[in-house]
Amino acid sequence: MLKIVWSALLVLPTLLHAGDRYHVVFSKNLDTVSVEACYDGAPPEYLYRSDEAEPFVDYLLANGQPFDPPHRYGRMRVPELPVNSCLKWQVDLGRAAEALSHRLALSAGDSYLSNGNLWFWRDDKRRNIQIDVELPPGAALSAPWQQLPQDPDSDGTFLSFRPAATPASWTSRIAVGTFRVREIPVADSHLRLAVIGEVSEQQQQRFAQWIGETAVSVGAVYGKFPQPEAQVLVVPVGPQREVVPWAHVIRGGGPAVEFFVDETLDLSSLREDWTATHEFSHLLLPAVSSADRWLSEGLASYYQSVLRARDGRLSEREAWQKLHGGFQRGQAATRDGVDLAAATRGGWGNVMRVYWSGAAMMLKADTQLRMRSSGRQSLDSALANLQACCFDPGRSWSARELFAELDRLTGYHVFSNLYREHVPDENFPDVGPVYDYLGLVAETGMVSLDHRAPGSRIRTSIMRLEEQLQYD
Ligand SMILES: [Zn+2]
Missing domain, CATH: 3.30.2010 (Zincin-like)
Incomplete structure (x- = not known):
C-alpha cells in the first residue's frame, strides 16, 4: 500500500510539469520557418544557436518585445523573463541555404535541409519539449525526433514530435520539402x-x-x-x-x-x-567521446566486413582479406613515439591507424570472448547486453567506462585488458597470435584459411550468421 502512495507522489511532479511547447510554422514555399517557444516555468538562461545563424534571423522577440542577445560560442543569452514566458523568432532558410553553401543549410529541388541549430534553438538542460509543426499542404518533414500519434482525421499538415533528451550541443539535421518519408x-x-x-x-x-x-x-x-x-x-x-x-x-x-x-x-x-x-x-554502440574515436570507428570498421560476410556479400575468405588489408594500412600509418590515444587526438592524418587499431582490438575481444566462454558469448552478445542496459540516448561514454561496463556484462576482463594493452601503445596491435589461433595465414599479403588451426571453428562462426555456436 505504502508503495502505491509513493509511486503516485513520484508521478505527480511530471504531470504538473507539462514541458516546453515549440510551435513551428513553415511558410508556403518552405523558405522561412517561424518558431514560438513557450517555456514551462522558468525560461532557459541560454539557447544553443549556431554562431552563423544571426544574419538569417528575421526577428527575435521575448514576450512580444524585440531583443538583441549577447551571443558567443554557439549559444545566446536569454534575458531575464517571468515564468511561462515565450520567445518567438523567424529564420530565412532560403537566404541561409544560398549564403552558407552546404555547411549549415542547403536547398535541393524544393526542399531545404539544415542543421537544427540554425533555427531549432534549445537549451542544454534536457528539458521536456513537445514540438508542434505546421506544414503547407503537400510538404513533409524529416527530423530525428520521435513522432507523436496523429489525429486520424489529420491531413498531415500538423505533426507533433518529442526530441530525445540529448545535449543541445549535439547536431541534428532537419529537412522540409515535398519528399515522401x-x-x-x-x-x-x-x-x-x-x-x-x-x-x-x-x-x-x-x-x-x-x-x-x-x-x-x-x-x-x-x-x-x-x-x-x-x-x-x-x-x-x-x-x-x-x-x-x-x-x-x-x-x-x-x-x-x-x-x-x-x-x-x-x-x-x-x-x-x-x-x-x-x-x-x-548504432550498435551508444555515443562514444570523440577522444576515443578508435572505439566507435574500430567497431564499425570491424563489422563492415564481418556483416558483409554474414549477409552473403563477401565469402569468409574475402571478409578476412578486407580486415587484413585494413590492419596492414593501419600498421603502415603507425608512427614511432605516438600512442593510440595521441593518434586519436591527432586528426585526419591518423585515420587508418585509429580506425584499424580499434578494429584489431574488436577482433581480439570477439575471439577471446568466444574462446573463454566456449562459444556462449561473443562481441555480438556483449553488445546485445549493452543495448539492453545502457542505451540512454543523451549519454556519451568514454571508452574506459564502456569497456568497464562490457566487462561487467560479460564477466571477463577482456575489454579492460585490451584497453590497458593498446591505448597507451605506440605500436599497432599485434594480431599475429590471434591469426595463428584462428588459422589466418597471411604470407604475401594474401590471406588463406587453415582449417586445422585450434580456433578454426571460431574463425568460421565469426563470419557466419547463426545463433551462438557451442564449441564443446
Ligand atoms: Zn565511422
Missing part, C-alpha cells in the same frame, strides 16, 4: 527514410531497398535493430568517384544517419559499397 520496418524498429532532392521514384525505391537490407544485416548482430527508430537522410550529389562520398551518424534529438550518395548508380553498386554497413554499425 518512407517507413522501413526492421523487426520491431522502423527507419524513416527521406531522399532530399529530385530523384526518380525508381531510384528512391532502390535507396529504400539498400537502406532496408543494410539495417536488417546490422540488426542480425543481436536479433533486432539497435534503436527503436532512426531518421535516415539520403542526399543525392551527382556522379562521384565513390558510391557514398560522405556519410555520418548524428545523435542530437534522436539517432540519425545521413548519406551523400551518387544517385546515378544501380542497386548492385549500392550493395557492393561498405559505407552503409559501417554507418549503421555505429
